[in-house]
Amino acid sequence: MMEKTELIVIGAGPGGIQTAITASQLGMDVILLDSQRVVGGQYFKQVPEEFTFDDTSYHHRQASSLFMELQNTKVRIYSNALVWGIFHNPKTNLWQVTVQGENCPARIEAAFIVIATGAYDRSIPFPGWDLPGVITAGAAQVMLKNQGILPGKRAIVSGTGPLQLAAASNLIEAGSQVIAVLECSHNLIAKGIPYLSSLWGQWRRMAEGFQYAKNMVKEKTSYRFGWCVVRAEGLEKVETVTIAKLDKAGYPISSSQQSFDVDTLVVGFGLTPSTEFFRLLNVDMHYSQAEGIFLPKRNYFFQTSAQGIYAIGDCAGIGGANLALLEGQIAAFEIAVKTSHANSFSLEAAIKQTKTKILREQKFARMLGDVFSIPQGLFTLAQPDTIICRCEQITLAEVQEAVNFGAQSVTDIKNISRSGMGNCQGRTCGSLLAQIMSREAKCEPQACHYLNVRPPVHPIPVSIIEEKDNEVLA
Amino acid sequence: MNTSNTFDVIIVGAGVVGCSIAYHLTKAGYSVALIEQKHVGAGASGANFGMVQSNDVEIKHSIPMVLKSYKRFDSLEEELGMSIGFRRIASLRLLSSETQWKNSIERASILPNAGIPYEFVPPERVVEIEPAVSPGGLFGATYASYQGQTNPFLLMWAFLRKANQQGLSLQTHTEVKKLLIQSGRIIGVETNRGSFYAGSIVLATAAWTRRLGEMIGHNWNIHTFRASAMVTERFSDLQVNSIVTSADHIEMEINGPKDSELTVMALSQTQEGNFLIAQADRPGEVLDGKISHVAPKAMSTISTRFFPVLRKVKIIRTWTAPTTYTEDGMPLLGPVEDLQGLILAASFRSAIVNSPIAGEIVTQLINQDHCDLIDISPFAPERTMTQADTVYRVKSSRTDENEMPD
Numbered sequence: 001m002m003e004k005t006e007l008i009v010i011g012a013g014p015g016g017i018q019t020a021i022t023a024s025q026l027g028m029d030v031i032l033l034d035s036q037r038v039v040g041g042q043y044f045k046q047v048p049e050e051f052t053f054d055d056t057s058y059h060h061r062q063a064s065s066l067f068m069e070l071q072n073t074k075v076r077i078y079s080n081a082l083v084w085g086i087f088h089n090p091k092t093n094l095w096q097v098t099v100q101g102e103n104c105p106a107r108i109e110a111a112f113i114v115i116a117t118g119a120y121d122r123s124i125p126f127p128g129w130d131l132p133g134v135i136t137a138g139a140a141q142v143m144l145k146n147q148g149i150l151p152g153k154r155a156i157v158s159g160t161g162p163l164q165l166a167a168a169s170n171l172i173e174a175g176s177q178v179i180a181v182l183e184c185s186h187n188l189i190a191k192g193i194p195y196l197s198s199l200w201g202q203w204r205r206m207a208e209g210f211q212y213a214k215n216m217v218k219e220k221t222s223y224r225f226g227w228c229v230v231r232a233e234g235l236e237k238v239e240t241v242t243i244a245k246l247d248k249a250g251y252p253i254s255s256s257q258q259s260f261d262v263d264t265l266v267v268g269f270g271l272t273p274s275t276e277f278f279r280l281l282n283v284d285m286h287y288s289q290a291e292g293i294f295l296p297k298r299n300y301f302f303q304t305s306a307q308g309i310y311a312i313g314d315c316a317g318i319g320g321a322n323l324a325l326l327e328g329q330i331a332a333f334e335i336a337v338k339t340s341h342a343n344s345f346s347l348e349a350a351i352k353q354t355k356t357k358i359l360r361e362q363k364f365a366r367m368l369g370d371v372f373s374i375p376q377g378l379f380t381l382a383q384p385d386t387i388i389c390r391c392e393q394i395t396l397a398e399v400q401e402a403v404n405f406g407a408q409s410v411t412d413i414k415n416i417s418r419s420g421m422g423n424c425q426g427r428t429c430g431s432l433l434a435q436i437m438s439r440e441a442k443c444e445p446q447a448c449h450y451l452n453v454r455p456p457v458h459p460i461p462v463s464i465i466e467e468k469d470n471e472v473l474a
Numbered sequence: 475m476n477t478s479n480t481f482d483v484i485i486v487g488a489g490v491v492g493c494s495i496a497y498h499l500t501k502a503g504y505s506v507a508l509i510e511q512k513h514v515g516a517g518a519s520g521a522n523f524g525m526v527q528s529n530d531v532e533i534k535h536s537i538p539m540v541l542k543s544y545k546r547f548d549s550l551e552e553e554l555g556m557s558i559g560f561r562r563i564a565s566l567r568l569l570s571s572e573t574q575w576k577n578s579i580e581r582a583s584i585l586p587n588a589g590i591p592y593e594f595v596p597p598e599r600v601v602e603i604e605p606a607v608s609p610g611g612l613f614g615a616t617y618a619s620y621q622g623q624t625n626p627f628l629l630m631w632a633f634l635r636k637a638n639q640q641g642l643s644l645q646t647h648t649e650v651k652k653l654l655i656q657s658g659r660i661i662g663v664e665t666n667r668g669s670f671y672a673g674s675i676v677l678a679t680a681a682w683t684r685r686l687g688e689m690i691g692h693n694w695n696i697h698t699f700r701a702s703a704m705v706t707e708r709f710s711d712l713q714v715n716s717i718v719t720s721a722d723h724i725e726m727e728i729n730g731p732k733d734s735e736l737t738v739m740a741l742s743q744t745q746e747g748n749f750l751i752a753q754a755d756r757p758g759e760v761l762d763g764k765i766s767h768v769a770p771k772a773m774s775t776i777s778t779r780f781f782p783v784l785r786k787v788k789i790i791r792t793w794t795a796p797t798t799y800t801e802d803g804m805p806l807l808g809p810v811e812d813l814q815g816l817i818l819a820a821s822f823r824s825a826i827v828n829s830p831i832a833g834e835i836v837t838q839l840i841n842q843d844h845c846d847l848i849d850i851s852p853f854a855p856e857r858t859m860t861q862a863d864t865v866y867r868v869k870s871s872r873t874d875e876n877e878m879p880d
Contacts, residue, residue: 087767096767107767282764405631406638408646411513415520415627423707423790449513449647455765459707459788466774466785 003105005031005076006339007112007332008097010083010277013041015313015324016116017070022332024073027341031108032075033099035082039067041118042138043321045146078104084464085455086113086277086309095308098455100464112308112335115278116328119271119314123428124374125388125396126381128232129267137167137268144170151176152264156241158182158229161372162209164268169212171266172219179260181216182227182243184250185372228252230381232265241265250375269374272431274315279453281306287446288317290369293431294450301334302327310335318369323361326354379435388436389429391422399433403440409449410434423459426451481507481643483840484663484672486650486686489519490626490825492678493633494833497554500640502837507670508634508642509663511649515630517680519825521703521795523742523750524629525717526622526827528590529565532803533581535852536823537588542848543831547622550830554632559625559745564716565618566604568739568780570611574721578616585618592618606714608780623717623742626826633833645670653690659814674840676817678832681761681796683806683820690813694806695859696798696821700760701753702769703740704792708747712783717742720776723755739776749787751777761796769794799823801861807832807853809839818855 009020012034020032032039040046044063070077081101089096094109121136128134135143135151137159143149154177157168161183168181216223230252231242242259244252278285278296284305285294296304296311303310310331313324333350336342382388384397394417402416410433413419419433420426426433434448441448456465483499485492488510496508510516526547531540551558569575578594585592595603597612638644645667652664653675662671677683680696687694720739741751751773770792778784798821800806805828810816819836822828831847838845 085767085770088764089767098767098770282762405635406644408644409513411516412631412646415513415515416631423788425790452763454791454793455770456789456792459790461786461788462706462774462778463785465770465789466778 002107002109003031004094005029005108005110007031007114007335008033008095008108008110009114009116010097011041011116011118011313011315012036012039012077012079013116013118013313013324014043014066014321015118015328016041016114017066017328018325019114019116019312019328019332020075020077021066021069021073022329023336023341024075026332026336028332028336028339030073030075031110032070032077033081033083033097033104033108034077034079037080039070039077039079042141045142047145080104082458082460083277084457084460086281087455098465100460106464112310112339114310114312114328114331114335115315116311116313116324117274117277117315119273119318120427122269122272122374123267123432124269124378124381125386125432126230126232127383127386128234128238130387130390131232131234131238132236133234133238133263134232134265134267137164137266138271140167140266141170144174150174151266152262153177154179154262155264155266156180156182156229156243156260156262157266157268158184158227158241158243159266159268159270160184160374161268161270161368162205162212163270164266165209165212165216167266167268168221169215172215172221176264178216178219178221179262180222180224180227180243182229183223183225183372184228184246184375184378186226186246186248188225188371228378228381229265229267230257238262238265246375246377250377251380252377270372271314271318273317276427276453276457278304278311278315279450280455280457281309282452283309285450290366290373291317292374292435292445294446302331303334317365319361319365323358323365326358326361329354330358379439388432389417389419389422391424391428392418392420394419394429396436399436400440403437407437407441410437410451411449413437414451420451425453425457479507479668479670481505481670481672483507483674483676484509484670485676485678486510486663487517487678487680487682488514488630488634488644488646489517489678489680490515490630490633490829491519491680491819491822491832492676493630493637494829495676495678495819495836496637496642496644496833497633497640498833498837499840500637500642502841504840506637506642507672508637508644509648509650509665509670510644510646511682513646514634514644515627517682518701518795518797519626519630519680521701521793522626522824522826523703523717523740524559524624524626524826525565525740525742525824526560526624527565527618527717527824528827529581529585529592529616529618529621530823531585531590532823533584536804537590538848539831539850540827541589543828544622546830547624547827550632554636556628556632556635558628558632559623561623561745563621563623563742564603565621565719566600566607566716567616567719567721568600568607569613569615569721571613571725574724575613577721577724582616590618591620592616604714604716604718606712606781606783607718608782621717622827624826629826629829633829650686653686653816655690655813658812660816672815674815674817676819676836676840678819680798680820680825683798683818692810692813692856694818694820694855696800696806698761698796698798699755700766701755701795701797702765702773702792703753703795704751704770704773704789706749706751706784706787706789709749709787710747712743712749712781712787714741714743714749714781718780720780722776739773739780741777741781748790749784751784755797760794763794763796765792765794801859805853806855807835808850808855810855 006029081104085098121138245256284297312327402413438445482504654662
């Protein structure tokens with residue numbers, strides 16, 4: 001089954017939804033695809049209807065109004081629809097998106113695609129990070145808010161940034177004992193002073209932060225700065241967590257080590273952009289020091305170097321939901337102009353209207369990135385027998401051996417050691433390989449290049465792909 | 475290690491052949507640079523199933539070379555000091571028609587006499603050898619019981635690890651822009667990272683050989699086609715012991731429409747338990763690494779025809795291999811006439827099995843100007859080619875190097 005449309009939007013988080021809304025309101029035919037059961041992405045994660053809840057927060061109101069606006073457009077929405085490939089069809093000269101989903105067309109073609117695939121938890125390896133009970137902050141949120149599951153009764157939260165505060169706060173609200181929240185950065189206040197002005201207008205965010213702090217104070221959860229988990233231990237799941245104070249460069253001070261009995265360790269080292277589709281399409285990439293990975297180059301209207309392929313929101317660099325909403329609007333306007341649904345004046349007006357807001361959001365994102373960065377020392381937590389590639393169970397020692405063979409890129413390391421050859425195809429370990437290689441081979445991380453991505457971007461059963469019912473290969 | 479940009483030998487192309495040549499040359503004491511436009515094995519060498527096979531050898535002139543090289547695999551791991559994941563494995567070509575059967579008769583009469591076990595087996599025997607094959611519609615199979623499979627990455631890096639220890643200068647992400655010639659002699663290469671000079675240059679460049687030749691006005695008769703492949707997750711519910719291929723391409727070559735995907739199935743289970751399945755081939759030179767929008771479907775369909783249980787297995791990656799062939803099925807191996815210092819080592823059938831001997835042959839050519847290991851005169855790079863009877867070829871009259879798929 002093949003469908004055609006003017007614009008395909010991949011990812012129905014705030015950015016993708018806004019793109020679809022704006023494009024559709026300008027008269028475009030739009031298909032919006034999302035791999036989750038219901039739209040909203042991570043930011044507006046919808047609670048299943050089976051759960052009753054009472055939420056009059058601003059966040060909830062913002063989500064509801066966006067969803068309602070989407071419902072009032074003619075956007076064709078397919079959820080539970082997993083995009084596994086983007087191809088170029090030389091016959092039609094259009095992009096062809098291949099989708100796994102029961103009620104969704106298997107192939108959809110359009111001249112324009114906006115990729116809004118968001119971000120996922122960034123991980124750092126340390127001894128025991130692969131034990132059951134060690135979860136990311138994002139996973140904790142999903143379990144708590146979306147599945148109604150308490151991850152555990154006695155937790156430590158370690159990492160950096162505001163997201164882990166949210167996780168800690170939600171754990172406390174759900175009845176977990178959170179012994180401590182460990183922020184690995186020192187001197188948050190000193191680092192934050194240059195950015196004080198960017199807090200202007202971010203009242204809601206500050207109010208959220210205040211609420212988290214209130215919960216933690218109430219439960220006597222200690223909030224330590226310059227501390228981090230260094231080791232998790234346990235027989236079949238995590239039972240003991242060892243933490244340590246860090247020096248200025250982030251190296252653990254061994255004399256400061258303390259151990260705690262826990263049943264849950266939540267690690268939150270921020271988010272990392274989901275860049276699979278950009279590497280699949282081989283668009284021009286550039287290295288971001290702040291994020292430690294390669295990101296797609298975009299022009300002023302958020303188009304990548306591939307004609308008709310746009311990138312908005314966190315997938316092109318962590319910037320938050322508000323920025324994604326703004327970028328989505330601009331990309332939608334630009335595509336509308338290209339398809340004669342809008343004139344360039346309206347595009348200019350849109351740019352003018354959003355320019356200040358975009359700059360403000362970008363500045364705030366930069367601040368978060370600077371203040372809550374991962375210090376170099378934390379990349380030495382892993383020991384020779386620590387697993388780096390979780391899918392193929394490849395240890396740090398094996399990765400180091402691959403570097404010693406003479407590997408000159410992360411792809412060489414992958415080919416020698418098998419890291420990145422498992423089911424997740426390097427989603428978790430890809431950037432870790434670059435970190436390790438950069439240290440061992442004494443080169444810049446960007447000199448390590450990046451892993452190529454090939455379809456399918458997620459494992460897909462053969463039955464989904466094979467020819468059905470004598471369908472002609474189009 | 476040589477830190478200047480002048481060497482005894484420059485090898486272009488870090489595929490399995492280039493890596494072997496680098497190993498043998500550095501072992502012989504030469505200062506060598508191995509120049510590669512992307513990463514090691516970025517072309518067909520990193521995109522194949524690692525088959526170490528002799529049963530598809532070109533039968534007129536190539537058997538001595540393949541036999542000698544195949545024997546090298548017995549001691550390669552010991553010589554290179556590490557595992558390359560090599561194991562003996564049988565090769566089974568499923569025949570679905572009398573035409574396919576007839577096509578293999580000559581081969582079945584010649585190979586066993588040359589020391590390569592190869593026989594026809596009826597459908598009942600096929601199921602004995604490979605219980606998972608669905609025998610419906612099968613005419614039988616050709617069975618080569620003594621073939622092999624290796625991990626192509628470990629093979630390349632086994633050569634390279636030793637070569638690096640022996641002083642190799644490995645230059646990846648370095649693209650050759652120009653071949654530098656002076657007074658009828660090749661003296662070096664110009665790349666995006668500066669120029670490198672040497673008395674001898676070896677092109678182990680497979681699918682990129684033709685365009686390098688065009689740079690200097692030589693017409694090197696290599697053709698390229700795009701093979702596609704995929705790998706599944708580990709799946710232990712299904713055991714496949716041999717390398718299983720189909721032979722449908724034979725009719726398609728004769729009767730099929732000019733621009734169709736030529737779907738040959740090749741299926742193999744790796745030692746880790748993943749399935750490497752199927753191969754859809756497209757005539758014409760496509761070197762961008764992008765898989766076509768129809769190949770995954772073609773591969774899935776043909777593989778489930780023979781192994782229905784694969785339907786529920788998940789594919790984790792698809793890719794393409796820029797595969798080469800020559801009209802007579804023999805490599806371009808030897809010095810280029812009327813241009814001093816240039817040696818070609820390209821388009822082997824196949825590169826993996828011939829890689830050990832290719833390294834030794836090129837080292838002899840550089841050492842003593844001729845090769846005593848085997849007679850390589852039939853492989854002269856600029857010979858006139860006559861179409862041979864080959865096991866698998868895409869008729870050159872059907873291919874147009876510059877034709878866009880329609």
